[in-house]
Amino acid sequence: MSEKSEKYLLSGEKSKWEVVIGLEVHAQVTSNSKLFSASSTKFGAEPNTQVSLIDSAFPGMLPVINEYCIQQAVKTGLGLNAKINSYSVFDRKNYFYADLPQGYQISQYKNPIVGEGEITLDLPNGSKKVGIERLHLEQDAGKSIHDLDPSSTFVDLNRSGVALMEIVSKPDLRSPDEVNAYVKKLRSIMRYLGTCDGNMQEGSLRADVNVSVRKEGDTKLGTRCEIKNVNSIKFMQMAIVYEAKRQVELLESGKSIDQETRLFDTKKNETRSMRSKEDAHDYRYFPDPDLLPLNLDKKLIEKIKKDLPELPDEKKERFIKEHSLTTYEANVLVSEKEISNYFEEVIKTSDKKLAKNWIMGDLFASLNEKNISISESPVTAKKMSQLIDSISSGVISGRTAKEVFEIMKETGEDPKKIIESKGLQQKSDPKELEKIIDKILLDNKDKAEQYKSGKDKLFGFFVGQVMKESGGKANPQLVNEILKKKLK
Amino acid sequence: MSIDKDKIKHISKLARISLDSKKTDTLAKDLSSIFKFIEQLNELNTDKTEPLSSILNEPLRSRKDVVNDGKIREKILENSPQKNEEFFVVPKVIE
Numbered sequence: 001m002s003e004k005s006e007k008y009l010l011s012g013e014k015s016k017w018e019v020v021i022g023l024e025v026h027a028q029v030t031s032n033s034k035l036f037s038a039s040s041t042k043f044g045a046e047p048n049t050q051v052s053l054i055d056s057a058f059p060g061m062l063p064v065i066n067e068y069c070i071q072q073a074v075k076t077g078l079g080l081n082a083k084i085n086s087y088s089v090f091d092r093k094n095y096f097y098a099d100l101p102q103g104y105q106i107s108q109y110k111n112p113i114v115g116e117g118e119i120t121l122d123l124p125n126g127s128k129k130v131g132i133e134r135l136h137l138e139q140d141a142g143k144s145i146h147d148l149d150p151s152s153t154f155v156d157l158n159r160s161g162v163a164l165m166e167i168v169s170k171p172d173l174r175s176p177d178e179v180n181a182y183v184k185k186l187r188s189i190m191r192y193l194g195t196c197d198g199n200m201q202e203g204s205l206r207a208d209v210n211v212s213v214r215k216e217g218d219t220k221l222g223t224r225c226e227i228k229n230v231n232s233i234k235f236m237q238m239a240i241v242y243e244a245k246r247q248v249e250l251l252e253s254g255k256s257i258d259q260e261t262r263l264f265d266t267k268k269n270e271t272r273s274m275r276s277k278e279d280a281h282d283y284r285y286f287p288d289p290d291l292l293p294l295n296l297d298k299k300l301i302e303k304i305k306k307d308l309p310e311l312p313d314e315k316k317e318r319f320i321k322e323h324s325l326t327t328y329e330a331n332v333l334v335s336e337k338e339i340s341n342y343f344e345e346v347i348k349t350s351d352k353k354l355a356k357n358w359i360m361g362d363l364f365a366s367l368n369e370k371n372i373s374i375s376e377s378p379v380t381a382k383k384m385s386q387l388i389d390s391i392s393s394g395v396i397s398g399r400t401a402k403e404v405f406e407i408m409k410e411t412g413e414d415p416k417k418i419i420e421s422k423g424l425q426q427k428s429d430p431k432e433l434e435k436i437i438d439k440i441l442l443d444n445k446d447k448a449e450q451y452k453s454g455k456d457k458l459f460g461f462f463v464g465q466v467m468k469e470s471g472g473k474a475n476p477q478l479v480n481e482i483l484k485k486k487l488k
Numbered sequence: 489m490s491i492d493k494d495k496i497k498h499i500s501k502l503a504r505i506s507l508d509s510k511k512t513d514t515l516a517k518d519l520s521s522i523f524k525f526i527e528q529l530n531e532l533n534t535d536k537t538e539p540l541s542s543i544l545n546e547p548l549r550s551r552k553d554v555v556n557d558g559k560i561r562e563k564i565l566e567n568s569p570q571k572n573e574e575f576f577v578v579p580k581v582i583e
Contacts, residue, residue, distance in 0.1 A: 032553050039558030047574040048564055052557040056564050068553035089541045096504055098578040110539075144581060154575035157564070282502060287541040292548040 008175030009216055012248045016216040019244040020224075021179055021209065022133075022171035023236075025186060026164050027196040028140065028204040029072045035139055035163035036063030036106065043202045047156040055161040057101035062290055069163040070294065072195045073113050073137050074304050076165055079193045079311055080132050080186075082117025084301050088136075090291045093283045099142035099155050107166075109285040112136035113294065119169075119189070120313060121181040122331045130182055131170035140164050159203075165196065171210065171221060176237035183207065183233050184335070188312050192337045206231045211243045213251070222247070223257040227264050227271055239264040243271045315340055323352050332360060338375045345381035350388040358388060362402065366409040378412030379405070387415040394475060400424050428475040430482065433466070436474065437482055440465045451487055459483065489527065491519040 010017040034041055037054035054061040077084050089111040092104040114135035121128045142160040144153050167186065173179050187205060190196040198205050212224035225243060230236045242264075247257055262271040287293075310318070312334045319330040319340075333356070334340045346355040363384065367377060379387075387404060390396045396404065396419055404418050419425055427433055440462060441448050451458040466479050496516050500507045507515065561574070570577040 033555045033557075038551065038554060038556045040555045046561075048561045048576075050558045051561070051564050053560075053564075054557075065548060065550045066553050067550035070550065094502075098576075098581050111541075144578075145575070146580070148575075149577070151580060152570070152577050153579065153581050154572075155578055156575060282498075284502070289542075292544060292546060293541045294548045 008177070010213065010244055010248050012252045014252050017213045017244070017248045017251075018216050018218070019174060019240065020171050020212045020214065020221060021173040021175075021240060022224075023169045023173065023179065023182065023210070024208040025167045025169075025183065026140075026206045026208075027076075027167060027186075027190060027198070029069050029137075029163035029165055030195055030197055031066060031068050031072065031163055033066055034161040035066055035069050035137065037161050039161070041162050043199075045158055047154075048158060050158040051160065055101075056157055057103070063106065063288075065291070065294070066163065069137060070113070070296070071300070071304060072163075073135060073165055074296065074301060075193050075308070076167075076190060076195045077114030077117065077135055078301075078305055078308055079189045079195075080114070080117035080119060080135070080167075082132055082135065083115035084296065085111065085113055085115055086296045086298065086301075087111060088113040088294045088296075090137075090288045090294070091285045092288045093138075093285055095283060097141065098153060099144045099157070099160070101142070101157065101160065105139050105141065106288055106291070107138035107285075108136035111293075113296075119182065119185055121178065121185055122327075123178065123181055128178070130172045130178075133168040133170050135165055135167045138164050138166055171212075171224075176240050179209075179236055179240060180233050183236070185312070188335055188337070192309055192311050194309075200232055203231060207236060209236055209239055209243075211240055211247070212257070213244050213247045222251075223259050225257065225260055225262050225271070227262050228274065230264055235264060235266055238266075238269055239271055242269060246271065312340075323347065323356070325356065329356060329360065336374070338373065342374050342381045342384075346385045346388065348385075350385045351392050354388045354391060355384070358384060358405075362405050362409075366405075370409075378410070379408045380412075383408060383412070383415060390415060390419060394428055394477075395419065395425055397426055397476060400426070400472070424473065426475040427470050427473050428478060430478060433470075433474055433478055433482055436466055436469050437462075437479070437486060440469060441486060448487065459487075462487070489523050491516050491523060 008019065010019060028041075029035070031041060033039060034052075034055065037052040039052040039055055040050045042050065052061075054063060074084055088108055090106050091109040093107045093109070094104045096103055112134045116134070117132035119130050119132060121130055140159050140162040142155055142157040144155055146153050148154050169182065173182055183205075187196075187198040191198050196204060200206075207230055209227045209230055210224045211227065212222035214220065214222045225247070227239045227243060230239055243262070250257060258273075261274045263274050264271050315334045316327075316330045319325050319333060320327065325333065332339075333343050339359075343355065343359055346359065363374075363377065363379060366379070367374060387401055387408065390404075391398055391401050400419075404415050404424065407413060407418050408415060427436075444462070444465070447458055447461065451462075462483050463476070463479055466474055466483070467476070493512050493516050496507070496512050496519070500512075565571045565576065568576050
């Protein structure tokens with residue numbers, strides 16, 4: 001397919017429009033304690049139990065930075081092939097909101113810890129590089145709960161002060177599908193690195209989506225709108241589709257776009273202007289006087305670089321080379337750290353080709369069906385390995401293996417036990433098979449004669465009869481061999 | 489830079505400080521003269537000077553990633569004008 005036919009364009013009344021998207025992803029840093037305080041970051045605790053005097057902004061409290069969060073940000077930067085800035089500064093971003101007790105968020109403005117980098121997306125029609133503008137460290141805010149009381153809002157500060165990495169992309173994305181690929185790849189890289197768990201249900205990964213449109217062929221960027229705080233890939237895609245269409249309609253009717261902050265209403269599937277945030281862009285950033293500039297030691301950066309784990313792109317190349325996988329198969333198997341771990345665990349002892357087929361086939365189907373992740377699968381890598389070995393060594397046929405798997409995926413039972421208790425072992429004893437075959441040939445003398453006189457097609461009939469007689473357990477390869485000999 | 493009344497209103501809104509119009513007038517005048525004084529600094533050429541973020545020539549202090557704080561909900565909520573057993577309670581803020 002040519003690249004042109006793959007291009008995502010919106011058809012307006014008058015012309016075709018290109019959609020330009022940039023993402024600001026907020027990723028929660030994996031750490032035990034918060035960015036500037038020693039309270040826990042654990043998800044799901046009782047409200048306001050993981051709050052220190054710093055997180056609740058009591059007067060006179062001073063922030064002290066968590067050195068592990070700094071390392072995590074550097075690690076992520078290196079994973080994004082980005083420039084690590086040896087000098088960075090923490091600034092105050094000032095705004096009032098009930099879940100921001102300080103009245104400002106400590107963030108990084110002019111001097112972020114990580115500069116420009118790059119992510120490679122694996123798309124159906126090839127790969128595409130997407131630029132990273134920057135990555136900076138900042139504090140998360142608390143959580144406002146609006147639905148526990150009809151007349152007031154409840155505030156839980158457990159999340160207040162948790163470390164976030166804001167990762168800003170360049171406006172390089174051109175379609176909802178590319179946004180999907182970008183967020184998944186970014187998430188995958190951070191999960192390989194162990195710097196963010198990427199759990200979107202728990203809010204560990206959220207994004208502000210910048211959308212603008214321009215006529216096909218234009219090189220100048222249009223006026224953008226920012227859709228705040230979208231917490232799932234599906235919602236990001238829906239918001240982009242809606243917002244781009246809205247902008248095209250405005251422009252085609254001769255109106256202009258106001259640069260503004262909008263929110264995505266998931267129930268109505270529309271974006272709305274956040275009028276209350278009109279002045280909010282006036283954040284009056286200034287360097288936080290409570291914190292000194294951060295100077296990174298070159299040795300620390302080198303050490304983190306040396307200790308980087310194998311990342312999805314490298315792993316993909318290695319899988320293609322070492323395990324003769326196709327690009328597609330390799331992409332699927334490295335897409336999540338847990339999946340590649342599972343695959344590598346299975347092929348330690350078992351046949352690669354069978355492993356690949358079973359994991360991408362039956363196992364994925366069962367995970368989809370139950371809507372669980374591979375690490376929650378009752379069929380562990382070890383058990384999958386045993387099942388595959390039973391096929392390779394001829395104990396059971398591929399068809400019987402499917403039966404065994406059906407039981408395993410429900411109960412998580414050991415395949416060996418299932419095979420034994422159900423008596424599913426293949427009949428591979430030639431003498432026993434010969435007995436069955438002799439009986440079949442005797443019962444079907446006429447057909448045996450016809451076969452010998454040239455009716456080759458009947459061979460399948462005999463195989464079928466033998467399988468039926470053996471209750472499906474005869475080793476098909478042996479049956480073939482013996483039958484051929486006997487029917488000569 | 490002269491500070492006019494609109495600027496004062498804008499800043500007081502951002503800072504959540506309410507001002508009557510008389511106060512706005514005096515503040516506009518006072519702040520304008522303060523700015524005029526400070527802006528003498530603009531006479532200096534700072535093209536080749538890096539902005540200063542701190543006057544202390546010391547490294548940023550850091551701590552290990554250890555949890556040893558929190559679990560003081562009663563203390564945290566104690567001074568809140570409005571609260572319940574678990575939460576701070578504030579006027580309804582909904583978009």
